[in-house]
Amino acid sequence: MTISAKNFRELRLDHMRRDFGGMNALRDITLTIKRGEFIALLGPSGCGKSTALNCLAGLLPLSGGSIWLDDQRIDDLKPEERGFGMVFQNYALFPHMSLRKNIGFGLKMQKRPQNVIDARVEEALALVRLTKQADKLPGQISGGQQQRVAIARAIVVEPPLVLMDEPLSNLDAKLRLEMRAEIRRIHNMIGCSTIYVTHDQDEALSLADRIVVLRDGQMRQVGTPHELYARPAHADVAEFMGYRNLLKAEAETEQNGRLTMRLGAARLDGFAIEPGHGREVIAALRPEDLTPVNDGPIKAAVVSAEYRGRDFYGLARTEDGLDLWFRSDLSVKPGERLCLGAPAERVLVYAGAAA
Amino acid sequence: MFATSDIGGRLWRLGVWAVVGFFLLNLAGIIASVVVDSLGTSWFGTWLPDGFTTHWYSDAWSGFQLGGVLQVTLEVAGAVILGSAILGVPAAYALARREFAGKKLVMLVFVLPLIIPPFTYGIPLASVLYQFGLGGTLAGVILANLVPSVPFVIFILVPFIEQIDPRVEAAARVFGAGTWDLFRRVMVPLLMPGILAALVLVLVRTIGLFELTFLTAGPDNQTLVVALYYSVFAAGIRATQSIDAMAVVYMVTSLICLIVALRFVDPTQIVGRAKKVEAH
Amino acid sequence: METIPLTAPATPGRESLKRRLERAGFDTTTLLLAPALLFVLALFIYPALYGVWLSLHPMNGGGWLANYTAFFSDPYVYGTIFTTLELAVPVTLVNLALSVPIALRVRRMRHQRLLTTLLVIPVTLGTVLTAQGMLNYFGPLGWFNRVLMSLHLIHMPVRLVHNFTGVFLSQIVSGFPFCFMLVLSYVTGIDPSLENAAAMLGARAAQRFRHIILPLLAAGLAITFCLAFVQAFSVFPSAVLVGAPSGPTRVIAIAAFHAAYEEYDYSMGSAIAVIMGVIQIIVVALVMWLSSLFYRGPAGGGKG
Numbered sequence: 041m042t043i044s045a046k047n048f049r050e051l052r053l054d055h056m057r058r059d060f061g062g063m064n065a066l067r068d069i070t071l072t073i074k075r076g077e078f079i080a081l082l083g084p085s086g087c088g089k090s091t092a093l094n095c096l097a098g099l100l101p102l103s104g105g106s107i108w109l110d111d112q113r114i115d116d117l118k119p120e121e122r123g124f125g126m127v128f129q130n131y132a133l134f135p136h137m138s139l140r141k142n143i144g145f146g147l148k149m150q151k152r153p154q155n156v157i158d159a160r161v162e163e164a165l166a167l168v169r170l171t172k173q174a175d176k177l178p179g180q181i182s183g184g185q186q187q188r189v190a191i192a193r194a195i196v197v198e199p200p201l202v203l204m205d206e207p208l209s210n211l212d213a214k215l216r217l218e219m220r221a222e223i224r225r226i227h228n229m230i231g232c233s234t235i236y237v238t239h240d241q242d243e244a245l246s247l248a249d250r251i252v253v254l255r256d257g258q259m260r261q262v263g264t265p266h267e268l269y270a271r272p273a274h275a276d277v278a279e280f281m282g283y284r285n286l287l288k289a290e291a292e293t294e295q296n297g298r299l300t301m302r303l304g305a306a307r308l309d310g311f312a313i314e315p316g317h318g319r320e321v322i323a324a325l326r327p328e329d330l331t332p333v334n335d336g337p338i339k340a341a342v343v344s345a346e347y348r349g350r351d352f353y354g355l356a357r358t359e360d361g362l363d364l365w366f367r368s369d370l371s372v373k374p375g376e377r378l379c380l381g382a383p384a385e386r387v388l389v390y391a392g393a394a395a
Numbered sequence: 396m397f398a399t400s401d402i403g404g405r406l407w408r409l410g411v412w413a414v415v416g417f418f419l420l421n422l423a424g425i426i427a428s429v430v431v432d433s434l435g436t437s438w439f440g441t442w443l444p445d446g447f448t449t450h451w452y453s454d455a456w457s458g459f460q461l462g463g464v465l466q467v468t469l470e471v472a473g474a475v476i477l478g479s480a481i482l483g484v485p486a487a488y489a490l491a492r493r494e495f496a497g498k499k500l501v502m503l504v505f506v507l508p509l510i511i512p513p514f515t516y517g518i519p520l521a522s523v524l525y526q527f528g529l530g531g532t533l534a535g536v537i538l539a540n541l542v543p544s545v546p547f548v549i550f551i552l553v554p555f556i557e558q559i560d561p562r563v564e565a566a567a568r569v570f571g572a573g574t575w576d577l578f579r580r581v582m583v584p585l586l587m588p589g590i591l592a593a594l595v596l597v598l599v600r601t602i603g604l605f606e607l608t609f610l611t612a613g614p615d616n617q618t619l620v621v622a623l624y625y626s627v628f629a630a631g632i633r634a635t636q637s638i639d640a641m642a643v644v645y646m647v648t649s650l651i652c653l654i655v656a657l658r659f660v661d662p663t664q665i666v667g668r669a670k671k672v673e674a675h
Numbered sequence: 676m677e678t679i680p681l682t683a684p685a686t687p688g689r690e691s692l693k694r695r696l697e698r699a700g701f702d703t704t705t706l707l708l709a710p711a712l713l714f715v716l717a718l719f720i721y722p723a724l725y726g727v728w729l730s731l732h733p734m735n736g737g738g739w740l741a742n743y744t745a746f747f748s749d750p751y752v753y754g755t756i757f758t759t760l761e762l763a764v765p766v767t768l769v770n771l772a773l774s775v776p777i778a779l780r781v782r783r784m785r786h787q788r789l790l791t792t793l794l795v796i797p798v799t800l801g802t803v804l805t806a807q808g809m810l811n812y813f814g815p816l817g818w819f820n821r822v823l824m825s826l827h828l829i830h831m832p833v834r835l836v837h838n839f840t841g842v843f844l845s846q847i848v849s850g851f852p853f854c855f856m857l858v859l860s861y862v863t864g865i866d867p868s869l870e871n872a873a874a875m876l877g878a879r880a881a882q883r884f885r886h887i888i889l890p891l892l893a894a895g896l897a898i899t900f901c902l903a904f905v906q907a908f909s910v911f912p913s914a915v916l917v918g919a920p921s922g923p924t925r926v927i928a929i930a931a932f933h934a935a936y937e938e939y940d941y942s943m944g945s946a947i948a949v950i951m952g953v954i955q956i957i958v959v960a961l962v963m964w965l966s967s968l969f970y971r972g973p974a975g976g977g978k979g
Contacts, residue, residue: 119875132868132869132871134873145878149882193872404880412780422797422848425808425848426796428808428811440816486707486710489707494700495699504715505712508715511952512908514909514931516726516948519725519948522722522941523721538718541714542719574704603800606909623807627806627807642804649804650799652799
């Protein structure tokens, strides 16, 4: 007997909506999740990602739309009838029960025979490597261990879908990296679908098969980590994915998507991402792509710089008062004048009204 | 809160709110019947009195010497507030900031007057006050009312002080403040909200506390609630409307204090001290 | 670099005493405790001990247990214990039983403060005013009976005051809000995500209550029971004003008051107060022992 997810084909969210005191906390979420997929809901705080998760769990009622598990409509089921697993941000371990009882709780509620419960709990304990601590109370173990108990408790009932609400946000940086790998390992092993809520794009990029970027309760972009990293669909998504320089510019010429823009006194080439932009555009580029080069078009003075081990990251200001984040292989000093430039394929151009 | 609820769940919720509604309705009836009666000319076997008048208030004012009673009540309440602040605030500070041998025992000594009902210790306390010639005097009434008030102030303030970062005091010490300066110039201003809250609650409790005043007061130094008790006890001697007028005066006094209190504190604190007590 | 002290060390005896005190945590700051402690010792602990001593020195002689023998040989007097228990235990249980489901609902409410404010009113007004209001409202000609009669639920007014029912109702009017507020503060101390977690694991409402809420609430309920019980056990004004103080609601506090203030026998009065205290301690100890069989600890999530 091994723990493995129940068989199903897909989970469908159909125009899912949630109003909250006259406000649209969640608008028109439509998404199909296949069995075994790892989905990250990514967005800044207040973007509606936790609301979306709670709606899926049944902890919040929908205001409109529906949720389907294959052919069964499930949005009118109570949380206890949906059979999903959930890992809470604060773990929500029952403080009065031993780890063993915590993990076995779901099976007990399903009225499974005691020998089945014991065997499954033992297996889950081994899976999260906590067999030795099994009889302790949650208050007697460390945060990382509590996290693993919470995961074991959620998956031991073999749910088709596991919901995770920022499960790593209470852990320190080192533990977070370890647990990231652990979560992905367990996901692969039991073959469930996972929906993982986070505000940390590194976490989303490294864990997910697909990322859903939410903002103001709306889906801004759905795609693989690589798609999101290389080609954010909108300026705000770009900003969230690490495009720290969002520069207002004026489009001059365009050929096959390649634009030449005027940026104050400088000229910069880039590629249009958003169709139908006007003259006013926004050029997005990562600090690591903006470097001092001999014929760099943007002339700026270094304001500050910090050493990051292999290279330097800094802030420079043009004569027009534009602030730019850049990277440099060589040491730079405040006041030093630089010519900054970036390869055209790394400069993404969006419609100007968005910013 | 959850996505859906079945009929059983809805019935249950309805039942719970019905009980709350029934309770509040009867509570409103109890209070309103006092107010209406105090304003009625005569009321017997009808929904409302025959007519309305305010003369029961002047009757009560002269008949029960309400002026004097109110004065005593305010004197007692004022002295208890002052006394419990002087005794309670420094003690709360010490308890919040220092660990020492026997701290648990001291805590226990302070908890007991709060959880033991006043009637249980009131009779021995009154005997001791009479022994020292304080029984039946204003000073005796004040001392008796201080017994539960001092621990009350302490237990409200201890968690309040604990949440103030001790480094603030360390910083003041670095700049050369002595204990007294520290207390006066740093702690008291920081603690003012908590102190005010505690003292307003002491005011509400002192006005409402019946048992200790009842057991220790003489005829000249009854507080409002004790005077009210005696007039209800001796009902028949005076018109009910007159007693109700006095009850309204008491009610208005307490409610004003309550409104003031609620501006400073969460209502659960008025009864919720037990949780804080238990935390130690 | 070490510097040589310029002053000679103080005499070893004084130095070590001061040091020892400081190590045990006694310094100037700790001394701030002294006035309040002395006050409570003088006006609470001393009277309590004095009361015990006084109760052992009967006014009319007859050996030091004479008061207690007298108390337990007169059914009219020792019967007050059972009268009080018959009142206090059911009232406390009813208040607690009402408080738990209501608190569990109110916890999920957004405008809690309105309800809690309304419920603070009877606590603030106290039992004396409640009693006077009840005499009007629940009396044979009061609104309550009039409403029931005009709804044709009853033909004759029901007697609700000047009897056991009157005291019982008055203890609910002033005791329920007290219980409710305490229970609410314990209920809100339970992390709501625990109940959500249980629901996600398939537990229905009743199972969530039994397996999660109740065990986590047990210690708080025990404390609430104790506090509410000792209040109800020492009931006095409502037992006199809306009860039948010479018969069915002759509670132990009336007996103590009668002995001390009407027969001027402070010794006997103290003896009855001691008996009152002992019974309260016994019940509290019993309840706390029972609750210690449950889990005791934080009611938050696993995060510590």
